[in-house]
Amino acid sequence: MSRKVVITRPTAQALPLAQQVTGAGRDAIVFPLLEIHPLPDLAPLRMALQDLSGYAMVVFVSPNAIDAAFGVLPAWPDNLPIAVVGEGSRKALAQHGVTSSNATIFSPVNKLRTDSQTLLEVLDLDALRGKRVLIVRGETGRELLTDALRSSGIEVIQLSAYRRAAPELDQARRVQLTQLLESQNDWIVTSSEALRVLMQMLNQLDNNDAVAKMQHQRIIVPHVRIAETAQMLGLTNITLTGSGDEQLFAALQSRA
Incomplete structure (x- = not known):
């Protein structure tokens, strides 16, 4: 029997990859480990994005x-550079009509490690010194990029655009997770936070072997930091790919 592919992204981001997996003849299971919620009041976000002329x-x-910002932003201003971390963000920009053909987009060159550190490597920090940069993010997140920019003399404004939350482990999800552990499957996990949520869920199951069974599952991750988190949490069957769905899909095809 072919291994199932368990996609743990938030639902909206999981569905396109699930369709690709299904189209290739694999059985895709969407099991979100994070939920994305809009802010309760979008007025501050809308107001902050109304005039971007003061940002470099x-x-x-x-x-x-990107989706949250463009949901309230009528059009992207001409000549305003954008920086993103991964290939998924480039795709999201393209879905809103913004590509390298009509905008300057900075992103990491190293596809095996797409994060704040590798993004900093491609930015001209000297040219940004003394100017303002807007970082659009969730309500919480890592501060590495913000701290690095500020230490280079750049004024940074952080703007919350959405909130992340761990899904409730209700009875239906409890049963589904238990069933998934009964066979060996391929799990696509694209954030360290999602991995920590997964381990919390496993510890909530009425099954003393849940964590041990998870160690037999194949975990496919697109970033070194996520792989390191998986190892720290005791997972051992880890496949590291590059950034983007194409790399994840290639890893799936390498061992169906």
């Missing part, structure tokens, strides 16, 4: 940040 660059930390 806007950084979007994720596809969710």
Whole structure:
């Protein structure tokens, strides 16, 4: 029997990859480990994005940040550079009509490690010194990029565009997770936070072997930091790919 592919992204981001997996003849299971919620009041976000003329660059930390911002933004201003971390964000920009053909988009060159550190490597920090940069993000997140920019003499404004939350482990999800552990499957996990949520869920199951069974599952991750988190949490069957769905899909095809 072919291994199932368990896609743990938030539902909206999981569905396109699930369709690709299904189209290739694999059985895709969407099991979100994070939920993305809009802010309860969008007025501050809308107001903050109304006039971007005072910024030298806007950084979007994720596809969710892009979707939330463009949901209230009528059009992207001409000549305003954008910085993103991964290939998923480039795709999200393209879905809103913004590509490298009509905008300047900075992103990491190293596809095996797409994060704030590798993004900093491609930014001209000297040219940004003394200017303002807007970072569009969730309500919480890592501060590495913000701290690094500020230490380079750049004024950074952070703007919350959405909120992340761990899904409730209700009875239906409890049963589904238990069933998934009964066979060996391929799990696509694209954030360290999602991995920590997964381990919390496993510890909530009425099954003393849940964590041990998870160690037999194949975990496919697109980033070194996520792989390191998986190892720290005791997972051992880890496949590291590059950034983007194409790399994840290639890893799936390598061992169906």
